Amino acid sequence: MLNLTPNLPDPDGFYEELIRAHTDLSKxxxxxxxxxLxxxxxxxxxxxxxxxAALEAAK
Known part of the structure; x- marks a missing residue:
């Protein structure tokens, strides 16, 4: 079963890390x-x- 309940201990920290990974990259x-990824x-x-299930949820 796909877990759609928030499950990251530091979602903001992960988001910042994800955004930083894109720094200086072209489109x-x-x-x-x-x-x-x-x-x-x-x-x-x-x-x-x-x-x-994840593909369907992302639609």
Missing amino acids: EQSDAFNAR ILTLANHIGDRAILT
């Missing part, structure tokens, strides 16, 4: 970074049903 580099996290999750 194309930023898009590629996001794609790599998504695929890395999808691989970590590894559960196709959860990933499908």
